[in-house]
Each structure stands twice: as C-alpha cells, then as structure tokens.
Amino acid sequence: MATVRVQAEDFDPVAEAGALTLGRTDVGAVVTFTGLCRDEGGLLDTLELEHYPGMAERELERIVAQAEERWSVQGIVVIHRYGAIKPGERIVMVAVSSLHRGEAFCAAEFLMDYLKTQAPFWKRQKLADGTSGGWVEGKEADDEAAEKWKRA
Amino acid sequence: MATVRVQAEDFDPVAEAGALTLGRTDVGAVVTFTGLCRDEGGLLDTLELEHYPGMAERELERIVAQAEERWSVQGIVVIHRYGAIKPGERIVMVAVSSLHRGEAFCAAEFLMDYLKTQAPFWKRQKLADGTSGGWVEGKEADDEAAEKWKRA
C-alpha cells in the first residue's frame, strides 16, 4: 500500500500517517518525516518550489518501489508540495509502517535521501527584503547521503 | 526543549509532535516514531506493561540527555505507556525536531534503540485463548542495535 502525491496544497501529516494504521492491528512501527520551510533567521520570505509535472510523481513512485523492494514494509506515504511555501509550512512528508522499527526507520531515511537527489523539484528563495535569493544549490551532503545506500 | 512522560493513558502523537513546531519557523525536520501493539496474527489479547516507577522516567531523561549531547536537535518528545495495552494501540512514541533531517533521524533511532534496552519496562502477553503468553524475552537484535551507537 503506497500513496504518492505531488500537490500545491498543504497536507495533514497526522491524517496521512494515520491511514497507515487505521483499523489495523498488525502494524508495529510507524516512522514519519516532515520537512518544513525554515525562515533562515528571518531572511526568507517565500520558498518557490518548481517541479517537473508527471516526472515528479513517476520518480517518487520509482523511489517508493525501490524502498518496498529493499525492506519489508507495510505501507508508505510520500507527499511533496510545489509552488509558494512560507516559513513554518510543510514541504514534504514520508511515512512508513512496518512490523518492526528497523525497517521503518531505514525505509523512511532512504526515501528522503533518494527523494532529495532524484525527484525533480527545485527550490528558489524569495527574500524578506524583496530580492531573489536565487536557486538553492544541490548539496554534496545530499549526494553522499544517497550514495551510502548503494554501499549498504 | 524535551518532554518525557511515562503514563497509563494513550497519547496523541500528532499533538505531541505538533508542539515541536508550534509557532516556530526555524524547524527544518521532524521525525516521529510510534510503536504499536501488534495482535501477533490474532493470538494476542492484551500486552501488560510493567515498569519501574521513578527509574523509568529518570532513565528516559538520561537517554534524552545523551541524544541532546550527541546531536544538534531542537526538541525531543518521549512518551511511554504502561499497564494494559490492546492490539492496535500505541505503546511508545519519540519525536525529534532539528534544522536538518540527518540529526532528527539519527537521534530518533538512537532514542528507540537505547530505550528498548535501557528503560525499565517489561512486557507480558495475555493471549486471546485466555492463557498467559509469558514475559516477552529481550532480543539480541535490540542489544546489537544499541551497541552500534557505541561504535559509531
């Protein structure tokens, strides 16, 4: 059971993760990750998220399929927003349910690491002083985080 | 900011984790773990959780302090129930907020690994057929999970 959504609207992490356990008594562990827009010490006004419609959904689905192949999980939810996002707002969430905690932790971290480097989204900053902060640059740390799953 | 609670009552993971971001615009990542009572394929009627009052709270606080020393986190919530717990109900939750996702994932997994082997709680199973399933035995996998943080 996997849910993948790419949307402009905010989402409710509780309701989304709750769907993984609703009416079930066979789930042992749920790990959720929520990524939020930081205000960068007051410098940021808005984060503008561009995405590649169609490919964004497909790529997230591919990443979810990889996680499902690699770990024994019961359910996965991945939701990623695009468009204008204000400080304090949610950008992305992943939730994973499984029998035991190890699988849920690994799969959730894998999903985030892969999503960061593989899913076609790009962030641009609009600063509080009215200027553009430019496009956020890809971080080497993110590439390394994704690479570690190949060695593992 | 850390919240540690040991209680018989159920808790609301949403509200608890929500407190980590409420009114804040400097949080980048929230990782939550929720541990639930599995019905073991219908065999389990109730999980009875015994704890060492006083030490349970102290030990959880010590584990939280270790996590705070080890990773740069913004907030931590740890809640552990005791008493009679039915299949599908929550047993434990940890939530960690931080600027970046790596710290939140590591700290949450560390908290769970340490809690499993260090916090004075013991599970006994009451089976659906009315008999006692006996005390749950400590798993070597849990000891190994806790050990890995010493090598890391």
Add this chain to the structure above:
Amino acid sequence: MKAVYFAWVRERIGHGDEEIAPPDSVSDVAGLMTWLIARGEQYAHAFENPKVIRVAIDQTHVKHDAKIAGAREIAFFPPMTGG
C-alpha cells in the same frame, strides 16, 4: 536497604519489595544475589541464572561488581523489553 523486584524476578520471589539487611561481608551486587539465594527456594529460582539479571542501585543501572555500601534501593529485574 530496600530490595525491589520486577517482572518474572518479582513473580518468582513472590513479592515486589522488601527490606533486607545483609551482613557487612556482602559487599557487592554479585555477593548480594548469592546471599539472597540462600534465603529460600523462590530466591534460588529467581536468581538461578544470575548473569541474565539486571541490577539498579538507587535507580541507576549497575554491573554485578558494583559495591552496595550506602545503597538505599537495589532493584533486580530481567532484561528490559519496553519500546
């Protein structure tokens, strides 16, 4: 000092806590377990495999070679299974 027992250690011994007054010759946790075993069958059963028993002095985990002098509360219990 007060001895407290949890989970199957408590069940085997038959009660959850008691005041104990070991002689001065009993200096560490291992010695205290040996002294307790001599108190009766139920203790012998609880401590039949001493190396699996976890011990806390005044609510802090300790090893079996920890000294017990000055302890107010000594707890004996099986490996923990919370979470």
Add this chain to the structure above:
Amino acid sequence: MKAVYFAWVRERIGHGDEEIAPPDSVSDVAGLMTWLIARGEQYAHAFENPKVIRVAIDQTHVKHDAKIAGAREIAFFPPMTGG
C-alpha cells in the same frame, strides 16, 4: 521531439519548452547539448557547464551518453533540490 527546461536552465534559455529537430548526426545527450549551445547565447549560458546539467528522456533520468533516438521528450535541469 520536445525539449523541456527547468529552474535556472529554463530561466537562462528564456522559455520552458520547445519543439526541436536535431539532425541525425546528433545521436546522444551530450551531442544534443552541443547542438543546442550553437543555437544562441542563451543556450550557451544555460549549458556553459554541461557536466552539472541533469537530463531525463521521457521522464526517466539518463546519463549524457544516452542515445536520443526515439525520444519524445528530453528535459534539461540543474541538480534537484527538493525535499
């Protein structure tokens, strides 16, 4: 085939998509970038550091040595920064 551009690649080129018809001699992604660069300054700017450019053919990531024959949609974009 359709070329699509995202983020600063799109901004530098000045539009998000266009129909392109490279000659048969252009066989792979690297060759297509070279061919695009010859189309004008805005392309030269977008592809000034070709090795940082990521490419997808029909919405699947590919390397620069991937063949373009049969492609319906080729996307060019900077390293991704979602999440």
